[in-house]
Every structure is written in structure tokens, then in C-alpha cells.
Amino acid sequence: MRGHAYEHVAAELREAILRGDYPPGTRLPKHADLAQRYDVSEIVIRKAVDDLKNRGLVETRGRGGTTVRERPPVRRISMDRYRADAGPQSVPQTSFTRDAGVTWSEYRLDKAYQWIIADSRLAALFAVDLGVRVLERRFVFYAKGLPSQMSRSCLLAADVEGTAVADPKNEPWPGGNIGQLGSLGVEVDEIAEETAVRMPDAEESAILNIGSGVPVFAITRRMLSRGRVVEVADPIVIPGDRAVRVDQIFL
Structure with missing residues (x-):
């Protein structure tokens, strides 16, 4: 043997x-x-x-x-998921509820908001100067009561300060970030993502209940409107044993 x-x-x-x-x-x-x-x-x-x-x-x-342990269904993650945010909302949904296969009533979102000053990484991702004021939002996404995803999503203060989008009481928002920005007249017309695979840090392991040997997808996302970056998510964290990445291209 x-x-x-x-x-x-x-x-x-x-x-x-x-x-x-x-x-x-x-x-x-x-x-x-x-x-x-x-x-x-x-x-x-x-x-x-x-x-x-x-x-x-x-x-x-x-x-x-x-x-x-409980084994949540494996999610299929693709860029196509954002169609749930951009399309008509006959029923409340977001890209997360779509790819997690849950209804609005089965969806929960923990959130923490704060105003920050963009550091060098965030400024580079937004393509703005250092020191620009940013709304940092930290989310934990739950599907049927189970923590399934974390994200740090940032918006420029110049776009959202003093609006309903900056009020955490309005979360979760049908249509997610695309719906929020659309309510301000900012139309997202491009989304770019970079995906890395790494081991989770201690906080991510604890919040998402990740096994000690399980890696995570760490996604950096930028949403753009007419060439201008209007939202940066850095990172989106998804346990690697609960998702597969699906990319498709038509030639």
C-alpha cells in the first residue's frame, strides 16, 4: 500500500x-x-x-x-451575472442572489460604512489623485442564512455623498451597485475583473467559516461609466470550495 x-x-x-x-x-x-x-x-x-x-x-x-460540515451548493461565477443588476427588476434581485440561486427573502447583507481617504492602491484603481474622499462599504453576503461572500466596495464621494446610496439603511438595494449608480444618473457600461487565488486571512476564515486548507477567490472589480471608474471592489472574497469561475467568449 x-x-x-x-x-x-x-x-x-x-x-x-x-x-x-x-x-x-x-x-x-x-x-x-x-x-x-x-x-x-x-x-x-x-x-x-x-x-x-x-x-x-x-x-x-x-x-x-x-x-x-454543511456543504452549500457550488456557485457558478461569470461576468454574465451582472445582467441581473442591469436588467429590468420584475422581482428584486442582484448579481449575488442570481448566482447563489436564492430569492430576495433568502438573502441577507451585513454592512459597515465609513468615509476614507484613497490610498495609493485605491487611487490607482480609480485612476484619481491620492487623497480623494471615498465611501468604503464592507459587506458580508448571506444565502439562506449561510455566509457566502465578503466584499469591500468603494464609491467616490463626489458621486454619492448626500444621496440615498450613501445611507446603509437602504441596503440591500435591488440591482446592486449598477442599480444604485443608475439612480444617480450614472450608467455603468463596462465591468473589469481580475481574479486571484490565495489563502484566506484570519478574518475571512472566521466570517466565512472556511476550512484551514481551503483557498479563496479574491476578485478585484472596477465598474466604469463612459471610461470613468465609478466603483471599485477590492477584494470580493468567495470560498474556493463553494464556487467555480465560468468565462465564455463568442468568436
């Missing part, structure tokens, strides 16, 4: 979890029982369970044992 013993145990437990033998919320057998079943030491079992934690499949809470 090639490989370490814990890798074989972890592989069998992983297959059992994905097969549904251990549904979400179910506790795995005690380490001693698993050690006896696989005829290995408890040290091997601990390493196997650590492997499952790193993959985001199980979690351990205090003395509650090891429990199989």
Missing part, C-alpha cells in the same frame, strides 16, 4: 462523507472506534481528521466531537 496510512483513512472517510454515509451535521465515530475499524493508531486517525478539516469537510467544536 503506497502512501501514508492517514492518507488512506482520510480518503475512505472523504468518500463516505461525499457519498452521504455521514450527512451534514452528523458526528464521525470516536477516534478510538475509527482506530479499531481501520486497525491503526489514534495518531493516524487524528492526522486523517486534520486532512478532512483542511479540505473543509468536517469541523471540531470543543468537546462536541468531529461533525460533518
Whole structure:
């Protein structure tokens, strides 16, 4: 048998979890029982369970044992999602509710607003001078009660100060950023995104309940109107085990 013993145990437990033998919320057998079943030491079992934690499949809470984690549906992320914001709103929706497959009543948004001065990175993304005043908005997006995405979305004070868009009480806003800017007469006609894959920081792991070995998509987005950058999201953070990136081009 090639490989370490814990890798074989972890592989069998992983297959059992994905097969549904251990549904979400179910506790795995005690380490001693698993050690006896696989005829290995408890040290091997601990390493196997650590492997499952790193993959985001199980979690351990205090003395509650090891429990199989909930597995939200995998989201398909593409630039096409912004059509939900730009199109007519027969029912309230945003690009997030569309790609998460949730209704408005199943959507929740935590938010924190503050006025800041653009640093060198933000100024470069907006293509403005250093020191320009910006509204920084930090969001946590929930689908059916589960935290699914974080973002830091910034708007220029010159565009939004003193308007309904600058009031957090108006969130969530049907049509998202495109709808908000449209209400001010600013028509978004171009969206550019850059996507990186990295490990989450401590705050992202805690808020989004990400397994220790699971990377995230870190997306930097710029929305433009007639060549002018009117919104910067830096970053949008999505757990890598809950999404796939889909890009399409017609030739």
C-alpha cells in the first residue's frame, strides 16, 4: 500500500462523507472506534481528521466531537451575472442572489460604512489623485442564512455623498451597485475583473467559516461609466470550495 496510512483513512472517510454515509451535521465515530475499524493508531486517525478539516469537510467544536460540515451548493461565477443588476427588476434581485440561486427573502447583507481617504492602491484603481474622499462599504453576503461572500466596495464621494446610496439603511438595494449608480444618473457600461487565488486571512476564515486548507477567490472589480471608474471592489472574497469561475467568449 503506497502512501501514508492517514492518507488512506482520510480518503475512505472523504468518500463516505461525499457519498452521504455521514450527512451534514452528523458526528464521525470516536477516534478510538475509527482506530479499531481501520486497525491503526489514534495518531493516524487524528492526522486523517486534520486532512478532512483542511479540505473543509468536517469541523471540531470543543468537546462536541468531529461533525460533518454543511456543504452549500457550488456557485457558478461569470461576468454574465451582472445582467441581473442591469436588467429590468420584475422581482428584486442582484448579481449575488442570481448566482447563489436564492430569492430576495433568502438573502441577507451585513454592512459597515465609513468615509476614507484613497490610498495609493485605491487611487490607482480609480485612476484619481491620492487623497480623494471615498465611501468604503464592507459587506458580508448571506444565502439562506449561510455566509457566502465578503466584499469591500468603494464609491467616490463626489458621486454619492448626500444621496440615498450613501445611507446603509437602504441596503440591500435591488440591482446592486449598477442599480444604485443608475439612480444617480450614472450608467455603468463596462465591468473589469481580475481574479486571484490565495489563502484566506484570519478574518475571512472566521466570517466565512472556511476550512484551514481551503483557498479563496479574491476578485478585484472596477465598474466604469463612459471610461470613468465609478466603483471599485477590492477584494470580493468567495470560498474556493463553494464556487467555480465560468468565462465564455463568442468568436
